[in-house]
Amino acid sequence: MGQITLKAVRKSFGEVHVIPGVDLEIADGEFVVFVGPSGCGKSTLLRLIAGLEDTSAGQIMIDGKDATALPPARRGLAMVFQSYALYPHMTVRKNIAFPLKMAGLSEAEQAKKVDAAAAVLNLTAYLDRRPGQLSGGQRQRVAIGRAIVREPSAFLFDEPLSNLDAALRVTMRQEISELHQTLKTTMIYVTHDQVEAMTMADKIVVLNAGRIEQVGSPLDLYRAPDNLFVAGFIGSPKMNFIEGAEAARHKAHTIGIRPEHIGVGSGNWEGTVLLSEHLGSDSFIKVDVDGIGIINVRAGGELGIHHGNRIRLAPDADKIHRFDQAGKAIR
């Protein structure tokens, strides 16, 4: 079980209202990603769920029971920290066994569970080392191992991959996703990286300034963003926003078009290429379109377009997002 419900949860540090009020429903077995720019309150929200911070108001329900006032240890949740927070003076084995030891399990039971977790995470060869002798990815796995031995009702991940290099991040991302498939336990994952959010989540919660901007599956958010913030945050490269006459022509204050939804070659937009990045599989082209402004385009690879060329662009009419004065989507 791992069903978590937040009801009007608020958090203030003195006069600063970090989270002005959040309602959220997390179903059992879901992989939920909190995503948002730094300082948006996503880590605070996670720490509120973990019990490491007290809520200023509102209610946190875990599996139908009110957990608002419970200490972290009694909420049945496990957390993986950004710095991994391994105990440096203990071996890997003792690190993973620590929550079991605190729970008062016998030595034999501890050893059995640690060995099982180590087998799942490929840590068996490193059980007698100390965290200082491990690589970043291995430390990450030890931190996950320490979380899974407790068999928690939900896992909380606080930007766990931000200290790893790019290649390792991709591998660990897949490993965590596979772990979720195997364990089928609720996971709440905090990140500022929208790629991690898009690739891992069943459900993305986009946060901005402590407020939930939109909740939905990755493709929902990609296809139908509720507002300008979500439209700009989800998707890479970023959506182009156009105001003025071109937007008015679509009866909107602002229109948005994703770089991958603009065709190159023909069409009624014409402009000068400012920059063209060839990645092989794709080309990112920055074009100064006459009367509209700068538009980023994602085109196919091996395209012979260079700085200074005049090209024509054709935005896909079906994929234009319209927003009103307040930044809300017009549907």
Add this chain to the structure above:
Amino acid sequence: MSTKSSRLAARLMLSPSVVLLLIWMIVPLVLTLWFSFRRYNLMYPDRQGFNDFGNYTRFVMSSDFGLAVLNTLILVGAVLVITVVLGILIALLIERPMWGQGVVRILVISPFFIMPPVAALIWKNMFFNPTNGLFGEAAKYLGLPPFDFLGQAPLASIILIVSWQWLPFATLILLTALQSLSGEELEAAEMDGAPPVSRFFYIILPHLARSITVVVLIQTIFLLGVFGEILVTTQGGPGSASTTLPYLIFKEISLDKDVGTAAAGGVVAVILANIVAIFLMRAVGKNLDA
């Protein structure tokens, strides 16, 4: 990165200070060794020449030697235990965010700025004195007979004074160590179900191990030589109840004017200090390895 010539240059540049330090250390040591094997008494200037190990046997066989060694070890051990235990507790206390933290921290480390004889005199006259001291007044207020600290419990009183002086040092070192402990580590332990006492013994104490080792080693060096506090309070008495090794050596030279025996005592003290150091390094030195 260093080339052969830059390493040579570095050695040449370093050598004057190294040589100076070596002389600085060697000359007093050799002089002490030289005196320790000679008849050298200021009251009998005519008696001269070597007397083999006579100075050593006289010092070691003197009636107070065993007691002085014991007193020294008790003083060092007790002060170490008191300062480390209280130091950890005070560091834990003042590490917590609170109003007036800066002032409290300065107050806590201030005893360290007071020179030892002054501190000892303050304790002797303002606190311990049975007729005028604050402790005596407090006892009278409670209707108890005043306790003559320096007369009845001289060594314990000196331990109290020295602990008071060294507590700030231990607290300061342990406080900085405590501040370097990552908050996430403690939170992880909290999530793992460790209650505060377990968090202290499994997370905080192991984290402090290296700093405790540093405190113990540095304090031992200085505590083996505690002298000023004894001179201005009990002068080793009553009888020899609070005589330590340094004070015994001081007695040889100030009362008996026997430079030779005092020098022999100094050599004995150095040897004993090294024995203590070997045991200490065996016991806690492994904490210093990274």
